[in-house]
Amino acid sequence: xxxxxxxxxxxxxxxxxxxxxxxxxxxxxxxxxxxxxxxxxxxxxxxxxxxxxxxxxxxxxxxxxxxxxxxxxxxxxxxxxxxxxxxxxxxxxxxxxxxxxxxxxxxxxxxxxxxxxxxxxxxxxxxxxxxxxxxxxxxxxxxxxxxxxxxxxxxxxxxxxxxxxxxxxxxxxxxxxxxxxxxxxxxxxxxxxxxxxxxxxxxxxxxxxxxxxxxxxxxxxxxxxxxxxxxxxxxxxxxxxxxxxxxxxxxxxxxxxxxxxxxxxxxxxxxxxxxxxxxxxxxxxxxxxxxxxxxxxxxxxxxxxxxxxxxxxxxxxxxxxxxxxxxxxxxxxxxxxxxxxxxxxxxxxxxxxxxxxxxxxxxxxxxxxxxxxxxxxxxxxxxx
Amino acid sequence: xxxxxxxxxxxxxxxxxxxxxxxxxxxxxxxxxxxxxxxxxxxxxxxxxxxxxxxxxxxxxxxxxxxxxxxxxxxxxxxxxxxxxxxxxxxxxxxxxxxxxxxxxxxxxxxxxxxxxxxxxxxxxxxxxxxxxxxxxxxxxxxxxxxxxxxxxxxxxxxxxxxxxxxxxxxxxxxxxxxxxxxxxxxxxxxxxxxxxxxxxxxxxxxxxxxxxxxxxxxxxxxxxxxxxxxxxxxxxxxxxxxxxxxxxxxxxx
Numbered sequence: 292x293x294x295x296x297x298x299x300x301x302x303x304x305x306x307x308x309x310x311x312x313x314x315x316x317x318x319x320x321x322x323x324x325x326x327x328x329x330x331x332x333x334x335x336x337x338x339x340x341x342x343x344x345x346x347x348x349x350x351x352x353x354x355x356x357x358x359x360x361x362x363x364x365x366x367x368x369x370x371x372x373x374x375x376x377x378x379x380x381x382x383x384x385x386x387x388x389x390x391x392x393x394x395x396x397x398x399x400x401x402x403x404x405x406x407x408x409x410x411x412x413x414x415x416x417x418x419x420x421x422x423x424x425x426x427x428x429x430x431x432x433x434x435x436x437x438x439x440x441x442x443x444x445x446x447x448x449x450x451x452x453x454x455x456x457x458x459x460x461x462x463x464x465x466x467x468x469x470x471x472x473x474x475x476x477x478x479x480x481x482x483x484x485x486x487x488x489x490x491x492x493x494x495x496x497x498x499x500x501x502x503x504x505x506x507x508x509x510x511x512x513x514x515x516x517x518x519x520x521x522x523x524x525x526x527x528x529x530x531x532x533x534x535x536x537x538x539x540x541x542x543x544x545x546x547x548x549x550x551x552x553x554x555x556x557x558x559x560x561x562x563x564x565x566x567x568x569x570x571x572x573x574x575x576x577x578x579x580x581x582x583x584x585x586x587x588x589x590x591x592x593x594x595x596x597x598x599x600x601x602x603x604x605x606x607x608x609x610x611x612x613x614x615x616x617x618x619x620x621x622x623x624x625x626x627x628x629x630x631x632x633x634x635x636x637x638x639x640x641x642x643x644x645x646x647x648x649x650x651x652x653x654x655x656x657x658x659x660x661x662x663x664x665x666x667x668x669x670x671x672x673x674x675x
Numbered sequence: 676x677x678x679x680x681x682x683x684x685x686x687x688x689x690x691x692x693x694x695x696x697x698x699x700x701x702x703x704x705x706x707x708x709x710x711x712x713x714x715x716x717x718x719x720x721x722x723x724x725x726x727x728x729x730x731x732x733x734x735x736x737x738x739x740x741x742x743x744x745x746x747x748x749x750x751x752x753x754x755x756x757x758x759x760x761x762x763x764x765x766x767x768x769x770x771x772x773x774x775x776x777x778x779x780x781x782x783x784x785x786x787x788x789x790x791x792x793x794x795x796x797x798x799x800x801x802x803x804x805x806x807x808x809x810x811x812x813x814x815x816x817x818x819x820x821x822x823x824x825x826x827x828x829x830x831x832x833x834x835x836x837x838x839x840x841x842x843x844x845x846x847x848x849x850x851x852x853x854x855x856x857x858x859x860x861x862x863x864x865x866x867x868x869x870x871x872x873x874x875x876x877x878x879x880x881x882x883x884x885x886x887x888x889x890x891x892x893x894x895x896x897x898x899x900x901x902x903x904x905x906x907x908x909x910x911x912x913x914x915x916x917x918x919x920x921x922x923x924x925x926x927x928x929x
Binding site: 300308311312341342343346355356361 | 749752859860861862863864867870
């Protein structure tokens with residue numbers, strides 16, 4: 292638990308690099324990408340040179356082998372430039388982590404070098420039109436046929452779907468035994484029968500595509516099964532623990548950027564003969580925003596440390612962190628908009644984009660209601 | 676044996692930070708400090724030489740208080756092989772720092788020295804010249820392109836009349852400028868390895884030098900604006916008014 296109250300020099304440096312990259316390569320273009328619905332793959336791929344293509348992947352295949360705290364520092368830092376770009380990288384790293392953790396040696400060697408170099412991007416397909424929070428009820432089927440599996444079904448809200456060269460991890464049913472009948476498969480872009488729905492029109496997250504992943508009798512070699520049949524749900528949930536930390540970190544970074552913009556605004560803008568920053572009501576509000584973000588950050592670090600240590604309460608702590616940090620992040624961003632007055636509502640100030648982007652963090656990677664369910668279950672089961 | 680390159684770096688206030696004064700001195704304790712961007716260009720050029728000639732060794736040198744270790748760790752994370760910190764709390768003038776760097780270069784048997792063409796804080800532009808003078812080496816200032824073949828360094832640099840091409844046999848001192856190259860970011864694996872790389876500390880006293888600088892005080896320049904606007908509807912009247920204003924009120928013209 293050495294991480295709780297201060298960062299090591301290495302962790303500080305990791306945070307600095309992510310923030311510097313965000314300030315130099317991401318922030319200046321974030322609004323433009325948002326407006327153009329443009330995923331800047333060249334910029335995203337350039338993070339591979341920094342080692343961000345395989346943050347948790349072991350070093351033998353080009354990974355950076357960092358722990359979860361290192362990860363949240365990176366995603367918070369990148370999100371100060373744009374939460375959407377940061378979140379896209381988070382999903383990519385989740386895919387790489389699954390292969391590194393649950394894949395066999397030949398899968399690791401086949402996929403990890405090109406994921407670490409970002410020659411191929413990773414996407415994760417769990418949710419379906421008929422099953423969101425109730426992921427165990429998914430109906431996409433994988434039927435064994437000789438030495439192949441044949442996948443059919445539709446996956447909903449898939450971030451990064453349709454990006455050329457993407458490697459998909461698809462959760463599909465191999466047996467009718469509820470969540471225990473789910474298995475994880477690697478599906479490569481270009482597979483016959485694989486297609487995509489139209490890009491969804493969304494409130495935020497404009498810089499990355501969200502589409503349906505449509506599997507019509509997609510035949511894949513049986514070697515593309517990750518782990519064993521029936522292990523998919525466990526893999527999916529394990530991956531989401533880390534994904535939840537990262538999406539929380541993306542909220543933290545976005546909200547911190549909104550607070551910083553607000554500090555500049557209130558010291559610049561005058562009303563009734565003084566700076567906005569000289570009004571006590573606004574000072575108190577700024578203090579609350581900063582305090583809540585710092586509490587959120589401190590707790591996120593604790594949850595990250597628990598996941599790295601694989602402590603028994605890690606899943607609960609990650610759920611708490613996801614719920615709390617994404618709620619705080621959204622409220623702080625929304626307050627930042629309010630403090631900007633009418634200007635906050637204008638695109639060019641960059642605040643309304645952050646509000647739009649952070650709103651969905653309360654929904655994806657498990658809704659915040661599901662997070663409460665995870666926490667309350669552990670409380671009630673603890674009584675037994 | 677490969678080339679030995681000394682990359683002299685400085686720790687300065689982040690350009691985004693506001694300067695604070697305490698007890699008549701610039702107080703960096705509560706501000707974010709970074710590796711001077713000007714020095715990053717030199718480090719990048721040194722690393723490019725090492726990329727092409729892997730037996731090259733790149734040593735980062737800083738002269739200053741203990742906190743400069745952070746800037747050296749950053750240089751190690753970016754890719755320097757090892758680092759030297761000449762520690763002192765005394766505020767030093769650039770000529771003295773140049774003398775220290777020259778002595779280190781001699782001891783390290785350096786072939787090539789990189790440093791910033793100017794400094795983000797003092798902006799003296801004399802640093803590279805001082806090192807070259809103490810070593811009696813040629814110096815190439817304000818370089819805009821560099822290429823090393825064997826021990827012959829060719830490139831271009833800015834002079835008053837325009838751009839000049841040069842060719843120099845090592846050893847030499849090279850100063851950088853903005854746009855010389857695009858410095859790389861530290862990579863995550865290198866950040867984790869930076870701690871394990873050698874960082875040697877030496878005391879400034881062992882160099883037998885004293886600062887030639889005596890600090891009186893520092894203050895922040897306050898710019899008062901007069902916020903006067905000349906009505907430009909009638910051009911010649913406005914010009915007349917402006918001239919009068921510049922002559923009589925601001926005394927900018929005689």
